[in-house]
Amino acid sequence: MVCPYTWDVPGGVMAHVRDLAEALIADGHHVSVLAPASDDAPLPFYVTSAGRAIPVPYNGSVARLAFGFLSANRVRKWLREGRFDVLHVHEPAVPSVGLLACWAARGPIVATFHASFQRSRAMSVSAPVLHTALEKITGRIAVSDAARKTLVEHLGGDAVLIPNGVTVSRYAEAEPLDGWGPDGGVIGFLGRMDEPRKGLPVLLEAFTKLAPERPGVRLLIAGPGDASDVLAKVPPSLRDRVGVLGMVSEQEKARAYHSVDVFCAPNTHGESFGIVLAEAMAAGAAVLASDIPAFRKVLGEGQAGALFVTGDAASLAREAATLLDDPACRARLAAEARLAVRKYDWSTVARDVVRVYETVTATAVGGVEEEQQGRGLGSDDLAEPAARVPEGARTRGGDPL
Structure with a gap:
């Protein structure tokens, strides 16, 4: 599972990934999470750091993302060593490790879309670049009607609706x-x-x-x-x-x-x-x-x-x-x-997510593999965040978190 936002700062997507991972682990599944994190951040046993995050204005907030050579190398290493049956990427359109993971992997890929917004200049400008990653996704989840509408209007395609969960x-x-x-x-x-x-x-x-x-x-x-x-x-x-x-x-x-x-x-x-x-x-x-x-x-x-x-x-x-x-x-x-x-209890929500996993793996030949060099993640895709983030979503001062 890939979380695009830093594990160091609480947020809705990070909490969703954490609670889903723990619910799946409690049900007997093997789960590994890749997320941006400071080198000295205390991390749960199931989380691997993708490198430090950089603050980027995004969707009316300041998102802390990781995107660059270091993160790309860690994504590939994590994929090689994980030998996963399914890759679950959260917010794959966000310029962070989730997008890198989509570029770097092939096989059963599930994506969950969380964000809701009316218009996004950054999303429109980057759509051609995003398409090369998003076309690999074999199962799509939206956490709400609003998130599903944003996906349909900005990126195309559709998604099954599975809401956020809470550990009641x-x-x-x-x-x-x-x-x-x-x-x-x-x-x-x-x-x-x-x-x-x-x-x-x-x-x-x-x-x-x-x-x-x-x-x-x-x-x-x-x-x-x-x-x-x-x-x-x-x-x-x-x-x-x-x-x-x-x-x-x-x-x-x-x-x-x-x-x-x-x-x-x-x-x-x-x-x-x-x-x-x-x-x-x-x-x-x-x-x-x-x-x-x-x-x-x-x-x-x-x-x-x-x-x-x-x-x-x-x-x-x-x-x-x-x-x-x-x-x-x-x-x-x-x-x-x-x-x-x-x-909304995770005991219910996690089961619905597993059904999506079962659907995308049922027709797949093999599990998640690292994409061959030259096909997915190219050198142009590894520029530092300030150079790759579309206009209107620049880093704030370029300082690390």
């Missing part, structure tokens, strides 16, 4: 964090604090509207980013009511979900599923989310969580106030969420 048992039970609720007034957020599309500025604005009239309202924030930058956006008189945890472990994350009365996902765009929603639902939190299509679907159009107008701080504040004032409504949403999230 990991979040079902946990003790609240010391000093936190739920006490009827805690609103929670988890995501990259410095990434605008995750919507934290919208939540902070809504909090400044709610807090003056509600002395008991507090805000608990977790995720990568600078705490001082976050607190600078909050009036000084309210800062002691905002807790910023920074990056948290899986155990702390579960405790954070159990420390809030309302979990808020104020994301503004670019989400094809919403794994944080599934995690919060598994924890039995009352969810309040922006009404982007992906979130509406996960929450059953409001059945398993409340919705507010995307990007509208006043709408968020009104809906949060309604939930905080109505414990019965929060309990009902939490109960609906626990039921709705069961279909």
Whole structure:
């Protein structure tokens, strides 16, 4: 399995790859994961480093990718030594090790597409280059209708729909964090604090509207980013009511979900599923989310969580106030969420992925092999990232992570 994004920084695709790998291993399969990672990064036994990552602006975020001679050599070595029955590449259109793996391999190849976006100049410019890799894929998976639509419109072809998974048992039970609720007034957020599309500025604005009239309202924030930058956006008189945890472990994350009365996902765009929603639902939190299509679907159009107008701080504040004032409504949403999230448990999702593996290997002659030199990965494909990434998706300063 190949993860295009660095293993060093938590993210939706990385979490998907990690949890799928662990679910497959638990079912008795042999799994090896190749991913970008720093040389000194602590890695699970099943992960092999493809080399350090470089930050690249991509799809409204900053993706940390690996692409170059070192990564290409590690891809080939990993393929030679692995002798895999099937190669599963995540986000093969992203200029990282997944794309390199498609170029370097032949045989049964499955690809999972995660991203959702309206237009991509970079994708359009690079389409001819991508085609040489994507034409090798024998099975395609999309994690959501939005991701499937993006695939069809930008790259062509179709995919079977298999949603993101969540390890429900990991979040079902946990003790609240010391000093936190739920006490009827805690609103929670988890995501990259410095990434605008995750919507934290919208939540902070809504909090400044709610807090003056509600002395008991507090805000608990977790995720990568600078705490001082976050607190600078909050009036000084309210800062002691905002807790910023920074990056948290899986155990702390579960405790954070159990420390809030309302979990808020104020994301503004670019989400094809919403794994944080599934995690919060598994924890039995009352969810309040922006009404982007992906979130509406996960929450059953409001059945398993409340919705507010995307990007509208006043709408968020009104809906949060309604939930905080109505414990019965929060309990009902939490109960609906626990039921709705069961279909996303990895015990179900992993079985569907294995069926795709079985389909692509049933008609294949042999397993995954390294492509002969000169046919797949050529010297022009091994240029450093800043030279190969299409215009509009340049590296940010070229500095390594």
